[in-house]
Amino acid sequence: MGANPQTIETPLLIVGPGPAGLVIAKVVSGRGLPCLIVGHQAADNTEPVALDSESVAILEPHGVLAVLRPYAVAQNPFTIASLAFENALKHHCVADMLVTVYDDMHVNEASTTAGGLHGELTDGRNTWEIQADAFVDVSKFSIDLNDAVHQAAAFGNQLMSTIT
Numbered sequence: 001m002g003a004n005p006q007t008i009e010t011p012l013l014i015v016g017p018g019p020a021g022l023v024i025a026k027v028v029s030g031r032g033l034p035c036l037i038v039g040h041q042a043a044d045n046t047e048p049v050a051l052d053s054e055s056v057a058i059l060e061p062h063g064v065l066a067v068l069r070p071y072a073v074a075q076n077p078f079t080i081a082s083l084a085f086e087n088a089l090k091h092h093c094v095a096d097m098l099v100t101v102y103d104d105m106h107v108n109e110a111s112t113t114a115g116g117l118h119g120e121l122t123d124g125r126n127t128w129e130i131q132a133d134a135f136v137d138v139s140k141f142s143i144d145l146n147d148a149v150h151q152a153a154a155f156g157n158q159l160m161s162t163i164t
Contacts, residue, residue, distance in 0.1 A: 006128055010036040010100070012159065013117055013132035015107055017041040019082060020141035020152040022089040023058070027156030029098035030062040033163070036100045036132070037093065038107060038121065042086035043143045049085075050077040055149040067092045082145045134159055 012028060012035035014021040025035050051059070056078060059065050069075070071084040093099040102121070107130065110119025117135035121128045136159075141151045 007131060008036070008121060008128050009131045010034065011132070011163075012036070012134045012136070013038065013107070013130065015039050015135070015137050016139035016141075018043050018138060018141060018143045018148060019086050019089070019145055020138040020148040020155075021136075022086060022093055023064075023149050023152035024136060024138070024156045025093050025096070025099045026062045026064055026089070027058070027153055028160060029093075029096050031156075031160050032098070033160065034098045034100075036102065038102050038105050040090065040101065040103070042090070043082050045082040045143070046084075048073045048079045048081050049145040050074070050079045051149070052077075052146050055146050058149055058153040064089060064092070080145075082143075085145060134163075 011033055014024055014035055014037045016039055021037055021040055025037055028035055056065065065078065068080055068085060068088050071088050072078055072080045090101065094101050105121055105123045108120040108122050110117050112135060115134050117130070117132040119130055121130040136155060142148045
């Protein structure tokens with residue numbers, strides 16, 4: 001059964017601000033799962049943060065550190081401002097064929113069932129039906145860069161373990 005042309009379908013819908021959604025997208029896309037990021041806004045934090053060894057271990061296999069290196073204020077320990085982290089990683093997500101990023105949109109009138117979501121996606125002028133097999137609202141995740149990376153990786157790994 002095909003989708004209505006006004007319907008957007010995605011295996012994973014990631015909604016909300018901060019670094020966690022971007023990290024989830026890289027973790028799952030690196031394992032072959034397409035996803036859609038909606039409503040991302042970078043945390044306006046320009047204070048440098050040293051990534052702990054767990055964050056480095058999470059990000060390295062997905063090529064994220066290589067993308068972030070030019071924006072780091074120090075390499076050992078790897079230190080980067082949260083805002084620079086999010087801006088660079090978002091550009092990397094946009095270039096990832098398995099990640100779609102819709103700015104200036106939000107989910108409206110949604111219902112969740114068995115981890116998924118069915119609802120409306122709007123940009124304020126137009127509305128589309130949205131269906132996602134899995135859904136995460138990252139607005140409750142930490143905005144602390146290391147904590148966000150840890151939480152995002154845990155979510156992404158847990159999701160992948162349930163579908164593979």
